[in-house]
Amino acid sequence: MYRYDDYDRALVIERVAQYRDQLQRNLAGELSDDEFRPLRLQNGLYIQRHAPMLRIAVPYGMLASRQLRKLADIARRYDREYGHFTTRQNLQLNWPKLEDTADILAELATVEMHAIQTSGNCIRNITTDPFAGVAPDEIVDPRPYCEVLRQWSTFHPEFAFLPRKFKIAVSGTVEDRAVTYAHDVGLQLYRDDQGEVLVRVIVGGGMGRTPILGSVIHDALPWRHLPTYLDAVLRVYNRYGRRDNAYKARIKILVKAIGAEEFARQVNEEWQLERDGIATVTDEELELAAAAFQDPDAPARPARDAGFDEKLAGDRAFARWVSRCVRAHKRPGYRSVTLSLKPHGLPPGDITSDQMDAVADLADRYSFGELRVTHEQNLVLADVPLADLYALWQEARKHNLATPNIGLLTDMICCPGGDFCSLANAKSIPIAQAIQAEFDDLDYLYDIGDLELNISGCMNSCGHHHVGHIGILGVDKAGSEWYQVSIGGAQGNTTSLGDVIGPSFAADEVPGVVKKLIETYVSARTPEERFLDTVRRLGVAPFKARVYGESSKKAEVTHG
Amino acid sequence: MADLIRGEALAQNEWTWVKLPDSGEPVRKSAGKVVLFKLTGEPAAADDVIDRCEVPATGKVLIPLSVWLRRHEALAARVAAGEIGVWLDSHEEPTELADSLGGDLNRLPLIGVNFPKFIDGRGFSVGFILRSRYGYRNEMRALGDVLRDQMFFFRRTGFDAYLLRADQKPERCIAALNDFSTPYQTSTDGNVPVFRRRIGQKVPA
Ligand code: HEM
Ligand code: SF4
Numbered sequence: 001m002y003r004y005d006d007y008d009r010a011l012v013i014e015r016v017a018q019y020r021d022q023l024q025r026n027l028a029g030e031l032s033d034d035e036f037r038p039l040r041l042q043n044g045l046y047i048q049r050h051a052p053m054l055r056i057a058v059p060y061g062m063l064a065s066r067q068l069r070k071l072a073d074i075a076r077r078y079d080r081e082y083g084h085f086t087t088r089q090n091l092q093l094n095w096p097k098l099e100d101t102a103d104i105l106a107e108l109a110t111v112e113m114h115a116i117q118t119s120g121n122c123i124r125n126i127t128t129d130p131f132a133g134v135a136p137d138e139i140v141d142p143r144p145y146c147e148v149l150r151q152w153s154t155f156h157p158e159f160a161f162l163p164r165k166f167k168i169a170v171s172g173t174v175e176d177r178a179v180t181y182a183h184d185v186g187l188q189l190y191r192d193d194q195g196e197v198l199v200r201v202i203v204g205g206g207m208g209r210t211p212i213l214g215s216v217i218h219d220a221l222p223w224r225h226l227p228t229y230l231d232a233v234l235r236v237y238n239r240y241g242r243r244d245n246a247y248k249a250r251i252k253i254l255v256k257a258i259g260a261e262e263f264a265r266q267v268n269e270e271w272q273l274e275r276d277g278i279a280t281v282t283d284e285e286l287e288l289a290a291a292a293f294q295d296p297d298a299p300a301r302p303a304r305d306a307g308f309d310e311k312l313a314g315d316r317a318f319a320r321w322v323s324r325c326v327r328a329h330k331r332p333g334y335r336s337v338t339l340s341l342k343p344h345g346l347p348p349g350d351i352t353s354d355q356m357d358a359v360a361d362l363a364d365r366y367s368f369g370e371l372r373v374t375h376e377q378n379l380v381l382a383d384v385p386l387a388d389l390y391a392l393w394q395e396a397r398k399h400n401l402a403t404p405n406i407g408l409l410t411d412m413i414c415c416p417g418g419d420f421c422s423l424a425n426a427k428s429i430p431i432a433q434a435i436q437a438e439f440d441d442l443d444y445l446y447d448i449g450d451l452e453l454n455i456s457g458c459m460n461s462c463g464h465h466h467v468g469h470i471g472i473l474g475v476d477k478a479g480s481e482w483y484q485v486s487i488g489g490a491q492g493n494t495t496s497l498g499d500v501i502g503p504s505f506a507a508d509e510v511p512g513v514v515k516k517l518i519e520t521y522v523s524a525r526t527p528e529e530r531f532l533d534t535v536r537r538l539g540v541a542p543f544k545a546r547v548y549g550e551s552s553k554k555a556e557v558t559h560g
Numbered sequence: 561m562a563d564l565i566r567g568e569a570l571a572q573n574e575w576t577w578v579k580l581p582d583s584g585e586p587v588r589k590s591a592g593k594v595v596l597f598k599l600t601g602e603p604a605a606a607d608d609v610i611d612r613c614e615v616p617a618t619g620k621v622l623i624p625l626s627v628w629l630r631r632h633e634a635l636a637a638r639v640a641a642g643e644i645g646v647w648l649d650s651h652e653e654p655t656e657l658a659d660s661l662g663g664d665l666n667r668l669p670l671i672g673v674n675f676p677k678f679i680d681g682r683g684f685s686v687g688f689i690l691r692s693r694y695g696y697r698n699e700m701r702a703l704g705d706v707l708r709d710q711m712f713f714f715r716r717t718g719f720d721a722y723l724l725r726a727d728q729k730p731e732r733c734i735a736a737l738n739d740f741s742t743p744y745q746t747s748t749d750g751n752v753p754v755f756r757r758r759i760g761q762k763v764p765a
Contacts, residue, residue: 007742007754014740022709038679039709121679151744151754157716158688158747161681227745227753238685273693278746278753285755 001062001370002147002292004112011154012109015116019043020102027099042122042160044090044115045101053420054093054101055118056108060128060146060170061089061373065360068371070111072356078104081353085341087413087464088167089127089373090118094420116154121162123153123234128170129177130374133293134382136330140172140189140197144289145223148281152227159234163241164249166234167206174493179375181205181213181495182467184251185233189223197223203233203263204255207461211497212252215260217267223286225271227279232271236263296368296383301333305387320442321393321404333386337367339379339396340403340411344436347429348414349377358399366392376413376452378406409451409518410436413464417457417474418481424457426474426481431455431510438511448518450530452491467491469532470517471498472510483510487517487543488535501544513547520546563730566699566721568737570730573723575620575645575670577703580605580627581612602651619643622672622701625652632660639667647672647703650682654689665696673719678705684717691718691748711736718748 004012022039025031031039044055056071071091075083078100084092096104108114118125126149128142129135149168153159159166171178172189180186186202199221205214221229237251240258255263312319327336339359342348351359359379363371366388367381374380379401384392396402405411412435415421417428432455439445454468458475465471471486482504489498505513520543521531535543564573610626622645628635638644645668646657661667671690673683683702690696701721702714708728715737724733744754 005758007744007757010741011744018739035678035707035709121681148755154744155712155740156745156747157713157743158684159681160710160713161679161684235685235688239682243680243682278750282756282759284759285753288755288758 001064002059002143002289008112009109012112012114012116015043015114016102016105016109019105023098023102038120038161040101041120042117043101043105044118045098046119047098051095052098052101054096054104054115055086056091056093056113056115057118057125058090058113058373059150060126060132060143061130061375062143063371063373064111065363065369065371067111067113068356068360068363070107070113072353072360074104074107075356076353082350083353083356084347084416085349085351085373085377085379087375087377087415087462088118088125089130089375090125091373092416094416119165121164121166122160123156123162123166123168126150126153126168126170127178127183127375129173130372130380131177131327131336131382132172132372133295134329134331134334134336135173135177136328137174138172138330139174139191141290141293142170142172142178142187142189143293144286145172145187145189145226146170147289147292148286149226149230152230152279156234158231159238162234162238163243164246164251166237166251168230176491176493176495179464179467179491179495182207182211182464182491183214185230186214187226192220199223199226201229201233204252204260206250206252207464207466208250209247209459209461210250210252211461211466212256213495213497214252215255215263217260217264224281224283225275227281228274228277229267229271231274231279232267235270236266295331296370298331298334298368298383298385301331301385301387303332305333308386308389311390315390317404318390318393320446321402322389324404324406324408325402326389329383335384335386335389337381337384337389337392337396338374338406339381339401340405341378341401342405342411342436343400343403344405344410344440345433347416348412348432351379355399355401358395359401362392362395376411378411404442405445407450407452408445409439409448409453409514410445411452412436413452413454413468415456415462417455417463421457421462423460424474425459425476426457426483426507428455428457428463428472428474431472431474431483431507434507434511435514438515448522448531451532453514454489464491465489466497467495468498469530469535470514475504477504481507483507485510485513485517485547487540488532490532499540501540502548516547517543562726563724563728564701564721565724565730565734568734570734571721575622576616577647577672577723578613578615578621578623578627580609580624581614602649620645620670622647622670625649625657629656629660642669644668645670645672645699645701647674647701648686649674650676650680650686652686654686654694658694663694665690665694666698668698670699670701671696672701672703672723675702675704675706675710678707678710680705684713687714687717687719688748708733708736712739716743716747716749716751 026036046053079093079095166184168185169178169183170187182205188200201218202214241254242248325338366384372380414432418424453470454464455472456463456465465473467489473484475482484504486498486500525534628646675683702719
């Protein structure tokens with residue numbers, strides 16, 4: 001994992017000092033709230049419904065056990081003993097005190113962490129595949145490139161005050177696990193015939209009010225040009241992105257307005273200025289970055305383990321967990337384990353301080369002291385010996401971290417919604433809980449199989465509802481909370497945006513609607529079809545008929 | 561009174577900052593074609609407003625780009641005398657200024673860039689473009705919402721003079737120029753990306 005040297009350390013310490021000064025000026029009335037706002041946002045601090053919310057950066061989702069322990073400690077001392085992992089692989093604290101925030105940042109700096117650029121109109125935390133470096137289908141390990149770009153983007157002097165926030169995702173696998181088509185910039189790393197790493201540059205994707213899939217503007221950018229080329233992308237956006245209307249300020253609107261081809265032309269023209277210049281990455285620099293992401297010093301292990309096979313055959317609950325939470329690893333005798341933060345009945349992505357400590361211990365004992373955060377809001381121990389899986393499972397269970405539901409309906413992505421967020425139209429966590437209660441029967445869940453259900457409390461789409469196989473969106477109708485349901489969205493290589501099935505529903509109707517969608521699928525599926533495949537084959541109509549068919553009065557409640 | 565910082569010290573401001581007269585109404589605010597300020601919804605001043613702009617007949621004056629574009633021939637003698645500087649608003653194009661000078665921005669002793677609101681970061685790219693693309697070497701001054709919290713970024717994108725907003729404390733703004741000791745990436749300052757500085761150094765254990 002990347003470790004700070006003196007440069008990195010100086011930078012975060014200087015940042016804490018800068019922020020402490022800004023905070024003090026604000027508390028003393030020297031810096032107006034309006035002017036403090038963008039500054040605190042760039043340090044991850046929102047002012048929310050109940051209290052400030054602090055978003056702590058977890059660069060490309062990688063955490064060391066000692067960092068997680070520090071997060072547990074901070075949550076204990078400055079918050080209510082829990083945190084929330086987000087879809088950008090970061091950690092949010094929901095109840096810190098404004099006056100404490102500089103101290104919290106100083107504590108984070110002691111374990112090489114910060115909250116820099118986790119919010120605000122700047123380049124945000126870069127996300128990637130949580131299985132980077134261990135996935136069997138990996139073509140290029142994205143992490144060294146992520147680190148190069150983290151450094152390029154941190155306090156970039158030209159791009160601290162962009163028209164709007166800017167999110168970059170990087171993937172290096174056959175199966176895209178970083179949602180690269182739904183980001184301001186998506187970078188797909190691959191190799192040409194000679195093995196040279198090239199980058200497919202996708203711009204102008206995003207969710208929010210106007211969901212758009214990105215367009216490829218460069219199909220084969222040699223990796224060393226990433227910083228200069230991205231400078232050009234950002235410069236065109238910084239100059240010409242709209243600033244008069246926050247909803248039209250994302251890069252996707254600019255790309256759409258002038259067309260991807262014209263945008264690519266302008267970028268290319270701008271790029272010539274810096275091309276091959278000082279920011280071009282050298283082989284040695286990349287090697288240095290890559291040195292931080294070497295495989296752990298893991299002993300070779302046999303591909304099979306008799307003890308594991310025995311438990312698998314004899315313990316049904318364990319076998320279930322293995323089938324959902326354990327993934328193949330590039331090395332024989334190892335597996336990657338996902339710890340579910342989606343136990344039924346609790347807010348998706350939440351984790352208590354005690355659980356954080358427990359996960360840190362598990363990481364130390366079973367996975368070389370490291371872990372990853374997934375954008376589906378779970379945690380991953382990436383390098384677990386096959387022979388240790390049973391012991392790990394037993395301990396994870398004690399801490400409620402082994403719900404065997406990864407990839408199933410109850411492994412939902414869910415934003416904080418109306419319980420925490422002042423922008424919300426509707427609550428989202430209670431909806432998630434009600435759905436989990438409706439589908440509490442594991443056998444039924446397994447029978448339904450792979451299904452992604454995503455919930456957002458408003459059009460800002462923090463919960464990725466547009467790309468959920470089932471997407472649920474909170475809408476406001478005459479001051480009360482309603483929910484619009486869409487189906488057929490997907491992330492990955494076949495990314496698509498879902499179609500709304502019709503008028504929206506009251507909160508208590510939502511679990512029943514999901515149930516009907518599932519029943520429609522179960523009765524129409526072919527043996528090999530997932531829910532998404534059936535929706536793609538049949539279209540929305542049969543699902544709609546089933547949901548709305550029975551009560552004709554529903555049709556009147558339109559305008560969802 | 562707004563203080564001027566040049567380099568890292570308080571300086572005497574011998575330039576008069578000339579602005580366009582109030583037009584009464586925003587003009588030609590249209591969307592549509594790939595015309596840049598139109599795309600971003602910025603109003604362009606009408607010719608009669610530009611022509612009503614009064615430029616003091618003597619002394620050093622910092623005039624709007626639009627005024628410069630319509631009058632630069634008439635101002636040739638004063639340019640030669642080093643009395644004319646030009647300022648760009650955040651949405652205005654450095655290219656237009658460069659074209660009007662046959663590409664040689666260094667004929668001007670001063671170029672200003674306005675930051676109408678401090679969250680409007682377009683001027684940082686304007687600074688970069690003036691320095692890097694057009695090789696501008698003379699004074700480049702940040703105008704408008706110039707606050708201590710942007711100082712570090714101003715300097716890195718090529719600004720070397722800062723006309724502070726009236727409420728700013730100059731000594732704290734000067735200190736803020738050095739908020740960070742070693743930035744990660746390069747910019748107009750030619751800073752060597754940190755990864756390159758590390759080559760040959762020991763990687764931390
Ligand atoms: C509770 C406070 C939060 C507030 C006020 C908030 C606000 C927003 C807003 C305004 C947007 C839309 C921005 C745009 O369209 O340009 C947005 C997008 C987004 N938020 Fe949040 N959010 C919050 C929490 C979260 C959490 C907890 C997560 C992760 C689970 C999250 C993940 C995202 C993501 C992934 C997007 C991107 C959608 C896109 O690409 O357009 N947010 N958020
Ligand atoms: S989707 Fe809306 S309600 Fe949910 S966190 Fe984002 S802004 Fe808040």
